[in-house]
Every structure is written in structure tokens, then in C-alpha cells.
Amino acid sequence: MNLEWRPVESSRIAAEAYDAAAETIYVEFPKNSVQWWYAACPPDVWEQFTSPGQSRGQFIHQVLDAKPNGRFA
Template identity: 60%
Template sequence: MIELLWRDVSSSRIVAEAYDPETETIYVRFPSGVEWRYEGCPPDIWEAFSRDGQSRGAFIHEVLNYKSHGRHG
């Protein structure tokens, strides 16, 4: 299993995010500590999601929830 490089996020919806370019998977950690994965996310989706000023909650709702996803860990 790959070691994810989590980075803290200043967002009301999530507290950390990570990306695995090998599997094109975005990982998010919610304030409760629960982690989710969103598969089928090429680098352009990751760049849009992690861009400064991007609402993580809105992006999850509008884009990532339509990807294959589930609880991580």
C-alpha cells in the first residue's frame, strides 16, 4: 500500500487531502476522522479540487460524489 502524503486544508468540510497519481485516487479526511477515497480522478481533477480558493465541499458535491467512492481504511 502506498504511503499517502496528507496535507492539511483550511476548509469547513474536510481537514486533510491526499492524491495518489498512480491510481488516480483523491483521498479526503473529514473532521470526524473518517477518510474517503474518490477513484478515477486524473491529475486535472486533482488540480481543480486542490486549487487555492476552491470550495472543497462544493467540489465533492458537484464532481467527486459522481465518481466511484467509498470509505478508506
């Protein structure tokens, strides 16, 4: 799998990526560069997560943490 990571200007997230075929969001946290995956995320969830002004941290807490997830890599 070849993910296209993009940096994020956030205190909680260092980078993010999306695998549309697997409908999975990937997030890299700045502390120790830990990467996490969140499954069952269709394109509209990715669009909400990455929309301008959206707090990534709040979205993870309120939406993504309820989805299947785990440590990546």
C-alpha cells in the first residue's frame, strides 16, 4: 500500500492520509510519530474530517474513535 501522507498544521496531528478503496483514514500523531487507522470511513467522512476549520482532534474524539481503529505500522 502506498499512502499519500500530507502534513497538517495541528497540535494534535502531524499528518493524514486516506485510502478511498479501503475507506480508511490514517493519522500520524506528533508524539513518537505513532500512526493510527480508522476504518468504515466513506469519502464524505474524509471530506468532513479535512474540511477547512474542522478541529481534527475533536473529530477524532467525536466520530472516528467510535469506528474500528488500531495502530498502523
